Amino acid sequence: MIEIKTIDENKKGHIDLLLRADPYEVMIDKYLDKGIMYALYDNDELTCIAVVIEISKETCELKNIATYEHFQNRGYASKMINHILDVYSEQYSSMVVGTAESGIPFYDKFGFVYSHKIKNFFIDNYPEPIFEGESQCVDMLYLEYKF
Template sequence: MIIRKLNIDEVPPMDLLLLADPSRTIVEEYLQRGECFVAESKGQIIGVYVLLPTRPETIEIVNIAVKESQHGKGFGKQLVMNAIKEAKTKGYRTIEVGTGNSSIGQLALYQKCGFRITGVDMDFFVRHYPEEIFENGIQCMDMIRLYQDL
């Protein structure tokens, strides 16, 4: 697998981006302000992440997804670690990520990659998404915020 920045003339892989964030409007908005990276294997895009500067010296992974047929192969961890490396290379001092309270696998992954929980944005998904989101049999309501010092 190779991970590279999406070329300016390439169309972002919306099918993958929408796996991690069901709002096309929100995804399109942060794609305009952030940098999109894709993971390729055998000529096909199998993963994606978007980095977005949020505050001085701070950048956030605002979207990260792996093609469903490729889950469980370690590609998600490779994407997270690549995002951390990119953030360090760009001179950021902190990297952040947020995920839903129902995203049990993602919460474990981020912590295994060195992130620590900093807080909870109560009712984030209720306020920003018109339809209810369910994952792992749990309603996704709150945004769990995590960070890592670089």
């Protein structure tokens, strides 16, 4: 049975999973306490985590979504995105997400569209280069979903 719960305590206890999507703990610390964390369980086993923060009265941001490697490609992250979009559609007019280029096709499936980019974000904010496949992540690409 699939169940999505809000995690209010010991969010840092899930750092291993959060680091899969954001490999620098210092960056995670900047948003974790002010964000709402969601955990997706399948038969009581944690599969996926997401963190959403408020940016303004109109906009929220999906800051982190990560699935354990052995649970990937089973639709857990998609279920999480659909849940989050449903939850936040009543409160905000849009949701944004920052991603590297490789993440764009995933978010396209849900109706997110390109908004803007922050040049050299990954180079300027992370101590070590980040690679997805053979490509180094350089710019943060922001996508937006309008409710």
